[in-house]
Amino acid sequence: MGGSRKKHKTKVVDPLPPPKTPKKCHRIQEIPESERSVSPPPGYSNQSCFSCYFVFFIFTFLVGLMVGINVFQCHPHHDGCSKAEQVVARHCAMKLERTRHMVETTIPDFSMTPIGRDIAEKCMDMEDCLSAVRCSDLRFPHRLPERCKIFKFFHIDFAACRDKIIETDNLPTCVKKFMVAGPVPCDVLKEHLECYKESIGKICDNESSVFHYFVKTHIEDYGDMIGCELNKTE
Incomplete structure (x- = not known):
């Protein structure tokens, strides 16, 4: 039988691919129902909020009371x-x-x-x-x-006299010490008050009586305002 034999080609089958490794998933384990807490989640409790409001109310009340x-x-x-x-x-x-x-x-x-x-x-x-x-x-x-x-x-009352003092040249030292921009220090007031009264009489003439009346009636109050103890001038 001279016929030629047909050669059967062997089909090459690819090897199976390696199995895929499953991705790891981080799962949160659920707490069993029997172990679950019935308390509310952490946070400000109603009691702490009440305390804050109470303290705020008391503070506001005290401030209002003082005013x-x-x-x-x-x-x-x-x-x-x-x-x-x-x-x-x-x-x-x-x-x-x-x-x-x-x-x-x-x-x-x-x-x-x-x-x-x-x-x-x-x-x-x-x-x-x-x-x-x-x-x-x-x-x-x-x-x-x-x-x-x-x-x-x-x-x-002292405005007219003060204007004359400002316009006067060669003022006595005691007058200059009194005409500073600010309260007169206690030691200056005690040391130079009599000199100042005398100078006012010469500079202001008629208006000096107003200053003398002020000294007689209010010098203790003025001394008290600057924290200076004075004997009332007669």
């Missing part, structure tokens, strides 16, 4: 006042409080700086306000009238 006490010291009682008069009285009470704070934190000086003039004008404005309120017992805080008089003296 109210300060205002009440010079706040009017409105018995027999009309509504319009009550409004004016409250306005005056606020002026009193502002003026009191300025007077207690500022010392008047013989040269009369702008802030001293401003306080003197506020004192006069306050007095005008009080004169318009007659239906209440609105009253001055302690020692405010005496201190306002000192500011008004340097601003009004």
Whole structure:
């Protein structure tokens, strides 16, 4: 049988690829239900929030109480006042409080700086306000009238004399020491007051009587404002 045999080609099969390694997954293990906590997650508890609000309320109340006490010291009682008069009285009470704070934190000086003039004008404005309120017992805080008089003296009564002093050449040393921009030191006031009074009499002539009256009536109050103990001058 001379026929040629057909050769069968052997089919080459590719080897199986290696198995793929599964990716690692980080799984969070679930807590068994029997072990789960029933408490709320951590955070601010209602009790701590309540404590914060309570402390804030107490602080606000105390601040309001302190402010109210300060205002009440010079706040009017409105018995027999009309509504319009009550409004004016409250306005005056606020002026009193502002003026009191300025007077207690500022010392008047013989040269009369702008802030001293401003306080003197506020004192006069306050007095005008009080004169318009007659239906209440609105009253001055302690020692405010005496201190306002000192500011008004340097601003009004002493103004003409101060102008003459400024225009005078070759002023005595004691006068120069008093005309500084600021309060007179206690030792200067004690040492040079008599010299200053004498010089005022020569420079200001007629106006000197006003200064002498001031020294006689208010020098102790002025000394108290600068923290200086003085004997009242006769």
